Amino acid sequence: MVIVFIASPHYEAMIPGLTCLVLVAVVSNRTRLAWACLMLTAAVREDAGFHVALALLPVLALQLRGADMLPSRRWLIRMVVAAAMASVIAMAVQRLAFHSVSMIRHVYIGDPAFAHVTWDAFAERVSHFVAERQFIYYPLLVTIGIAVVRRDPGYLLGWVSTLPWFILNLLAVDPEKSAFNAYTGFPFVVSMYWVYLYGSRLVPALRRMPPLILHGVFALVCTSSTAGLYVTIPSTVTFTVKEMAFHRSKDRAAVHGFVDVLSARGSALGRLRIDPSVAALALESLRFEDLWQPGMTDLDSLAFHRNAWLSDGLAAQLFMSRLNACTSIAGTLLMVCTRAQPPPEIFAALSTKSIPPVFAFGLREGRDTSIDARGIVLRHRATLTGLLGSLPPGSYHLTVSLLAGVNDASVEIVAANEVVASASTTNDSTEITVDFVADGKRSFACRVRSRAMSELIVVTARLREG
Numbered sequence: 368m369v370i371v372f373i374a375s376p377h378y379e380a381m382i383p384g385l386t387c388l389v390l391v392a393v394v395s396n397r398t399r400l401a402w403a404c405l406m407l408t409a410a411v412r413e414d415a416g417f418h419v420a421l422a423l424l425p426v427l428a429l430q431l432r433g434a435d436m437l438p439s440r441r442w443l444i445r446m447v448v449a450a451a452m453a454s455v456i457a458m459a460v461q462r463l464a465f466h467s468v469s470m471i472r473h474v475y476i477g478d479p480a481f482a483h484v485t486w487d488a489f490a491e492r493v494s495h496f497v498a499e500r501q502f503i504y505y506p507l508l509v510t511i512g513i514a515v516v517r518r519d520p521g522y523l524l525g526w527v528s529t530l531p532w533f534i535l536n537l538l539a540v541d542p543e544k545s546a547f548n549a550y551t552g553f554p555f556v557v558s559m560y561w562v563y564l565y566g567s568r569l570v571p572a573l574r575r576m577p578p579l580i581l582h583g584v585f586a587l588v589c590t591s592s593t594a595g596l597y598v599t600i601p602s603t604v605t606f607t608v609k610e611m612a613f614h615r616s617k618d619r620a621a622v623h624g625f626v627d628v629l630s631a632r633g634s635a636l637g638r639l640r641i642d643p644s645v646a647a648l649a650l651e652s653l654r655f656e657d658l659w660q661p662g663m664t665d666l667d668s669l670a671f672h673r674n675a676w677l678s679d680g681l682a683a684q685l686f687m688s689r690l691n692a693c694t695s696i697a698g699t700l701l702m703v704c705t706r707a708q709p710p711p712e713i714f715a716a717l718s719t720k721s722i723p724p725v726f727a728f729g730l731r732e733g734r735d736t737s738i739d740a741r742g743i744v745l746r747h748r749a750t751l752t753g754l755l756g757s758l759p760p761g762s763y764h765l766t767v768s769l770l771a772g773v774n775d776a777s778v779e780i781v782a783a784n785e786v787v788a789s790a791s792t793t794n795d796s797t798e799i800t801v802d803f804v805a806d807g808k809r810s811f812a813c814r815v816r817s818r819a820m821s822e823l824i825v826v827t828a829r830l831r832e833g
Contacts, residue, residue, distance in 0.1 A: 746822055
């Protein structure tokens with residue numbers, strides 16, 4: 368669960384951790400610590416108090432049923448009310464003192480309320496959740512199994528407490544929320560932790576599992592979430608593990624130099640648009656209007672991070688806006704793509720590399736894949752991957768030019784791990800052209816393969832429609 372929002376770091380990640388501390392303090396009768404943790408949690412974001420209140424309701428329900436070793440009913444009710452009121456007050460202050468934009472209406476309920484929800488849309492969202500969000504419901508299924516084996520539905524109360532959040536996001540007007548992308552699943556961390564909290568402190572003593580078994584059961588709940596993520600997006604898990612195990616330094620001076628280029632660009636980059644990653648780096652020197660949105664047509668250049676989570680739409684934007692020249696900033700994963708090669712003085716203070724737009728997303732430099740003045744160099748049968756993105760419906764031609772003909776080089780077009788088209792070099796040709804059809808629904812990628820141990824150098828790659 369945490370691996371998902373590591374890739375999109377936001378302060379919201381503090382909410383589940385602090386909420387778990389609130390629960391620990393409550394069930395262990397550390398009342399002062401509970402109030403301190405509640406105040407810290409409520410200070411994170413305006414809705415954090417609601418999350419704490421929902422998390423405390425199962426504890427209150429158990430207290431009403433006579434569970435031992437819990438604070439008084441009156442004290443628990445005060446905690447729940449205080450948590451909810453913290454969010455109510457925060458939202459009121461936010462609305463009165465800062466701006467009049469209602470994020471609840473803009474992001475979640477829509478205007479008119481829930482007018483966007485139809486049976487077809489609801490069915491599609493549920494289908495997407497089942498197909499893509501195993502990291503959320505795998506631990507739920509494991510918890511259901513635990514509750515059945517132990518004949519105790521109390522293990523599920525943590526999941527019941529997050530049901531309002533689940534429904535609110537599933538019906539949200541913002542598709543990113545309804546898809547439970549990025550950090551949207553953070554309350555379910557508390558649901559998972561509830562299994563351990565309930566099993567160790569709230570189950571009657573005679574019915575508790577031995578500590579080692581409970582630890583193993585809780586580990587199973589947690590690892591089932593990781594397994595669910597690996598089933599859906601294995602690259603996210605492996606990439607995160609590598610990032611945790613191996614230190615990869617980034618050139619801080621290059622990042623600051625890149626931001627300076629964007630702030631002093633003048634007219635050289637024309638109508639520049641940026642992805643959220645670049646916006647976070649250059650917040651002081653750019654405007655909200657500069658932020659890229661899907662479907663944009665009014666742009667001359669695009670600045671982005673090559674591991675952007677919006678890569679499907681950004682990759683397609685490069686083609687649709689004819690951004691044919693991509694400049695990568697060495698020592699970073701930052702890139703600017705323009706219609707024509709920018710004047711040399713724009714990036715004079717930075718070390719840069721030119722990359723074909725087709726490989727702006729997906730290219731991973733390493734021992735067997737590098738970029739030099741000749742192009743992208745592949746060694747030892749390495750495979751070069753490029754993301755084409757969610758292209759508009761139509762017929763397309765991808766032409767890859769090589770420095771010299773290689774008889775056993777090939778290009779594949781892939782969609783959902785299925786090869787939909789491929790072509791190979793013939794008679795020492797220096798070009799490979801592959802034709803394919805996009806349906807407007809799937810995201811496409813290309814793979815350049817060489818079965819020769821010698822170098823294969825990709826000079827250019829051009830995607831054309833028609």
